[in-house]
Amino acid sequence: GAVVSQHPSRVICKSGTSVKIECRSLDFQATTMFWYRQFPKQSLMLMATSNEGSKATYEQGVEKDKFLINHASLTLSTLTVTSAHPEDSSFYICSARGTGRASKTGAFFGQGTRLTVV
Amino acid sequence: AQSVTQLDSQVPVFEEAPVELRCNYSSSVSVYLFWYVQYPNQGLQLLLKYLSGSTLVESINGFEAEFNKSQTSFHLRKPSVHISDTAEYFCAVSDGSSNTGKLIFGQGTTLQVKP
Numbered sequence: 570g571a572v573v574s575q576h577p578s579r580v581i582c583k584s585g586t587s588v589k590i591e592c593r594s595l596d597f598q599a600t601t602m603f604w605y606r607q608f609p610k611q612s613l614m615l616m617a618t619s620n621e622g623s624k625a626t627y628e629q630g631v632e633k634d635k636f637l638i639n640h641a642s643l644t645l646s647t648l649t650v651t652s653a654h655p656e657d658s659s660f661y662i663c664s665a666r667g668t669g670r671a672s673k674t675g676a677f678f679g680q681g682t683r684l685t686v687v
Numbered sequence: 688a689q690s691v692t693q694l695d696s697q698v699p700v701f702e703e704a705p706v707e708l709r710c711n712y713s714s715s716v717s718v719y720l721f722w723y724v725q726y727p728n729q730g731l732q733l734l735l736k737y738l739s740g741s742t743l744v745e746s747i748n749g750f751e752a753e754f755n756k757s758q759t760s761f762h763l764r765k766p767s768v769h770i771s772d773t774a775e776y777f778c779a780v781s782d783g784s785s786n787t788g789k790l791i792f793g794q795g796t797t798l799q800v801k802p
Contacts, residue, residue: 612792680730
């Protein structure tokens with residue numbers, strides 16, 4: 570089946586630094602990618618939707634200047650957490666959607682990235 | 688707007704017993720419905736989904752869910768659980784009319800299977 574790879578799986582960074590998370594579709598072209606955030610013991614909340622070659626659409630309450638999303642190619646989207654603070658510590662998960670069999674809603678998630686800001 | 692409510696935050700059950708994880712949704716448009724399983728510190732795995740057609744959908748590992756439009760529910764069931772089924776389960780809904788692909792998740796249910 571279609572595979573979505575997310576990297577890194579875990580990252581620890583110092584407060585004030587920036588962290589980049591990558592989400593790759595390995596065997597299909599991801600026309601749309603979704604970024605979710607999950608706090609401990611809580612559900613997933615959609616942060617933003619990115620379509621290849623265009624600006625991301627952010628959900629209400631998500632700071633677009635803090636969470637920079639780039640979807641420059643059909644196989645790669647990145648989420649950069651800028652000037653990270655401890656409250657940004659969370660589990661970030663991407664989901665990718667493409668064409669054909671990869672167009673099935675909700676099917677393909679990355680493994681997630683555990684971000685800890687110290 | 689759509690929303691999902693998972694009525695139970697934790698469900699403890701003994702091995703080989705049946706289990707039902709409840710999910711109700713709210714939507715003014717047609718919906719796609721999903722169940723995902725998440726093991727600790729891992730991403731989501733799609734368990735099963737309802738897009739259209741038969742209201743009873745099944746997974747390869749014995750889970751099933753039934754779409755009930757009148758009750759706006761999509762409860763997940765398994766007749767006999769295993770220790771390995773211990774995980775977090777999320778119900779999710781997506782807009783079936785616009786098919787944007789955006790998912791709204793429920794709060795999650797922790798299934799604890801005891802020996």
